[in-house]
Amino acid sequence: MTATDEVTERPVTEEPPQPGRRFGSVELLAVLLVLLVVFRNPLAALISDPRLQTWTTVFVSVLVQAVPFLVFGVVLSAVIAVFVPRSFWARALPKHPALAVPAAGLAGVVLPGCECGSVPIAGSLIRRGVTPAAALAFLLAAPAINPIVLTATAVAFPNNPEMVVARGGASLVVAVAMGWLWLKLGKTEWIKLPPRPHEDGSRLKAFVSACRHDVMHAGGFLVVGAAAAATINVVVPESWLQRLADNPVLSIIALAVLAVLLSICSEADAFVAASLSQFSLTSRLVFLVVGPMVDLKLIAMQTGMFGRRFAVRFAPATFAAAVLVGTGVGMVLL
Known part of the structure; x- marks a missing residue:
């Protein structure tokens, strides 16, 4: 049994049927x-503290x-899980895992979405038999090199078109490097996909069930991450940034x-930058380069989708790789 089979063939628990339920957790x-x-405005007015x-x-x-792109990713994930046969991925990606990683990274070019949508898609790819290394390369590349993000970067930096090339190139290098790193050092037991409702019966019912499951699972962690980001925005003084800007190393x-x-969506982070x-x-x-990865x-959503043991290893390694590659590409192209 291969490492991929060990991940994808883990038995899942079937949710008990709930006939007649009309208003559930997703609707809430x-x-x-x-x-x-x-x-939003009335609630803000009720809060006196700035x-x-x-x-x-x-x-x-x-x-x-984030929510629109999360929904887009969830729907696409459900389509992959229910309607795309496993044999498709065997034909679409190279059989050798080392070659499947860059192929999956380049596939991110054709998917307009952000990191919120790429997490459930990557989980669905692993369930469908794609080697985890390739799925993770896609997870990192898709939010950073898709046409919408690169177009937004070009609009945000009209006088620096080289920024578009630098962002796309650096992000793809990091995604492929992390895929290869996982291929060499990653362990199957570090990924623990959450149980999903069984897909027997009508494909439409399986599609709806998969959407409900991923919206609640990924959406819950998205809320946690958003709350953490909001807290940091309030706690960290803006004056600290001014003091760091003049130091080349500390500014990076x-x-x-x-x-x-x-935690800004990748479609909007270029304007902040x-x-x-x-x-x-x-x-x-x-x-x-760091933001979409x-x-x-994203850490909260990865924890919910792949497990804590995965997140505590993958996130710091990706952060270090993104900083190093982004700095190197910036020194060469910018």
């Missing part, structure tokens, strides 16, 4: 998110940015850490 989550968006108002604004903003580290803490004009282009490139909400 959707209603709460809609209410938060609709009554720091609490800032927390509320950041929390809702992260959710508003500062923006890398800031990317983790802010462009606004940090006091920092060098290289440090801002590191911000753009390692941030608070």
